[in-house]
Amino acid sequence: MVDTRLEEKFQEKIDADIRIEPKDWMPAKYRQTLIRQISQHAHSEIVGMLPEGNWIGRAPTLKRKATLIAKVQDEAGHGLYLYSAAETLGITRDEMIEQLHSGKAKYSSIFNYPTLTWADMGAIGWLVDGAAIINQVPICRCSHGPYARAMVRICKEESFHQRQGFEILLTLSKGSAQQQAMCQDAINRWWWPSVMMFGPGDDASPNSAQSMRWKIKRFSNDELRQRFVDMCAEQVKILGMKLPDPELKWNETKQQYDFGAIDWEEFKNVINGNGPCNKERLAARIKAHEEGAWVREAAVAYAQKKNHQQHMASALPAL
Amino acid sequence: MQAFAKKYLYGDYGDKENAGSNTDPHSAKPPANEWPLWEVFIRSKQGLDHKHAGSLHAADAKMAIENARDVYTRRQEGVSIWVVESIYIHASNPDDAESLYDPANDKVYRHPTFYELPDELKHM
Numbered sequence: 001m002v003d004t005r006l007e008e009k010f011q012e013k014i015d016a017d018i019r020i021e022p023k024d025w026m027p028a029k030y031r032q033t034l035i036r037q038i039s040q041h042a043h044s045e046i047v048g049m050l051p052e053g054n055w056i057g058r059a060p061t062l063k064r065k066a067t068l069i070a071k072v073q074d075e076a077g078h079g080l081y082l083y084s085a086a087e088t089l090g091i092t093r094d095e096m097i098e099q100l101h102s103g104k105a106k107y108s109s110i111f112n113y114p115t116l117t118w119a120d121m122g123a124i125g126w127l128v129d130g131a132a133i134i135n136q137v138p139i140c141r142c143s144h145g146p147y148a149r150a151m152v153r154i155c156k157e158e159s160f161h162q163r164q165g166f167e168i169l170l171t172l173s174k175g176s177a178q179q180q181a182m183c184q185d186a187i188n189r190w191w192w193p194s195v196m197m198f199g200p201g202d203d204a205s206p207n208s209a210q211s212m213r214w215k216i217k218r219f220s221n222d223e224l225r226q227r228f229v230d231m232c233a234e235q236v237k238i239l240g241m242k243l244p245d246p247e248l249k250w251n252e253t254k255q256q257y258d259f260g261a262i263d264w265e266e267f268k269n270v271i272n273g274n275g276p277c278n279k280e281r282l283a284a285r286i287k288a289h290e291e292g293a294w295v296r297e298a299a300v301a302y303a304q305k306k307n308h309q310q311h312m313a314s315a316l317p318a319l
Numbered sequence: 320m321q322a323f324a325k326k327y328l329y330g331d332y333g334d335k336e337n338a339g340s341n342t343d344p345h346s347a348k349p350p351a352n353e354w355p356l357w358e359v360f361i362r363s364k365q366g367l368d369h370k371h372a373g374s375l376h377a378a379d380a381k382m383a384i385e386n387a388r389d390v391y392t393r394r395q396e397g398v399s400i401w402v403v404e405s406i407y408i409h410a411s412n413p414d415d416a417e418s419l420y421d422p423a424n425d426k427v428y429r430h431p432t433f434y435e436l437p438d439e440l441k442h443m
Contacts, residue, residue: 023410023413024413025413080373084375087356157393299378299379303379303382307379
């Protein structure tokens with residue numbers, strides 16, 4: 001009985017665009033939805049370091065290597081901002097990591113694709129980070145204070161990622177015939193997975209309505225996806241390349257691009273663990289965690305030893 | 320009713336998800352090997368206050384400061400970093416906000432606009 005009154009007051013705050021902060025009362029489902037969304041967002045950032053980390057050792061120039069390292073470091077930081085936001089909701093870091101490793105928690109499907117050539121670095125920066133930006137900017141104004149603030153930090157850093165990627169493709173597009181072909185090939189492989197990053201269509205998205213009412217989600221999947229397609233359809237012209245969609249066409253009446261059907265079977269497969277790199281990605285994360293255990297334990301042992309020494313020193317009577 | 324009576328320290332919520340862990344906030348303790356949680360405050364420029372930037376895990380204060388530098392000042396956003404273990408942050412209960420701040424609500428004489436003074440009076 002008390003709960004319905006609390007829920008009403010909560011919804012009033014949401015409707016008035018008042019931010020919900022960590023110690024505020026919130027419906028259990030709101031808390032659970034956010035824990036799931038924020039932690040999976042964090043996992044995506046961390047797992048997202050793997051496909052790009054793959055090419056650090058083979059970047060064609062020192063400048064490319066430095067910028068790629070900086071981008072991958074940024075992704076680590078983004079994961080940390082998000083884990084930090086999730087922890088304010090009552091879940092611990094260890095629990096989130098356990099959920100990722102056990103397969104209970106998901107991460108963005110896009111990172112289950114392999115990076116086959118250097119051009120993939122460009123395609124990821126342009127398309128994947130581009131899609132992420134479109135998704136993330138609205139969340140800067142979501143109802144949950146810590147999540148919104150983490151998003152603001154992330155968005156500030158994300159635009160360098162997209163520009164870095166586009167610049168790589170631009171350079172390739174002005175290069176040799178082989179480089180141009182490599183550029184087009186990467187775009188061909190990363191386009192549809194990027195379009196799928198926005199999730200299922202609005203009618204196939206049952207949780208969306210509640211998320212919108214709670215202002216966790218500010219725009220529908222289809223709206224954001226349309227924005228992405230319209231943006232990239234223009235940008236690809238500057239590269240002199242094509243998006244691999246024969247049905248992509250400007251619709252004069254709707255003032256937006258029509259585009260082809262998405263293969264949702266592929267999306268479902270990848271999200272359920274059967275994508276090209278799912279096993280590899282998870283194995284890499286588990287390995288890193290297990291092999292790093294001695295570092296974590298050593299740090300704790302060292303801190304305890306220092307603490308003990310200080311106690312002993314202050315306990316000794318002055319002579 | 321219970322929700323109003325409990326006293327929460329920031330950072331000691333139990334996990335409401337069925338992750339199989341202890342859901343009692345007062346006995347929720349991280350496992351012995353997990354590094355404690357620290358809150359990070361950054362002064363971005365001389366003359367400004369430290370602002371809360373977020374949290375991170377570290378084994379001790381020195382590591383917490385280094386990690387805070389790595390995560391929260393990658394683009395020179397800080398000249399000074401404070402770190403405090405989250406368990407040492409004490410916070411007011413937002414549900415008490417009304418009664419906690421009520422004494423200030425009717426003391427309008429604390430605001431400059433309460434005092435009517437002649438227009439000819441300058442510099443005040």
